[in-house]
Amino acid sequence: MRRIALALSILAASAASAAALTPGDLSPQEQQLYATFKANPTSAQNFLITRDYVHQAQATVSNPSNAASFPDKPAGFSVRYLLPGDKDIINQAVSLSVAAMAKTLWA
Numbered sequence: 527m528r529r530i531a532l533a534l535s536i537l538a539a540s541a542a543s544a545a546a547l548t549p550g551d552l553s554p555q556e557q558q559l560y561a562t563f564k565a566n567p568t569s570a571q572n573f574l575i576t577r578d579y580v581h582q583a584q585a586t587v588s589n590p591s592n593a594a595s596f597p598d599k600p601a602g603f604s605v606r607y608l609l610p611g612d613k614d615i616i617n618q619a620v621s622l623s624v625a626a627m628a629k630t631l632w633a
Contacts, residue, residue, distance in 0.1 A: 547578035555609065563607075575600050576607035583612075583619035593622035594630055 549560055556577055563569040579600060586596045596619050605613075 547574050547581060549574070551581075552577060559607070559609075572602040572604050573607045575602035576604055579603055580608070580612045580615065583616045586619040586622055587615055590622050590626070593619070594626035596620070596623035 549557065549564075552560055560570065560573055563573045579597075582596065586593050
């Protein structure tokens with residue numbers, strides 16, 4: 527039963543994250559980059575999806591107690607939109623997530 531609840535919470539988190547970030551939520555550096563992509567709607571949307579995922583990864587690393595709900599990479603995610611250091615943050619968040627899920631499943 528716990529496994530089903532965990533799976534449902536993960537699915538809900540990934541669905542909610544698809545377009546949760548808006549241009550107004552971006553840092554100044556991200557806003558500058560967004561300006562170069564906003565003329566192309568697909569690139570702009572994928573940029574926001576990627577940056578939202580990075581923001582979620584940063585939040586997970588800052589607060590590991592929520593690591594079990596860290597989602598998989600969403601459709602539209604692209605390494606093209608990563609900034610220096612983002613890859614490391616994502617890797618840390620994924621590691622925390624795997625550890626949290628393993629702890630929940632085997633506890």
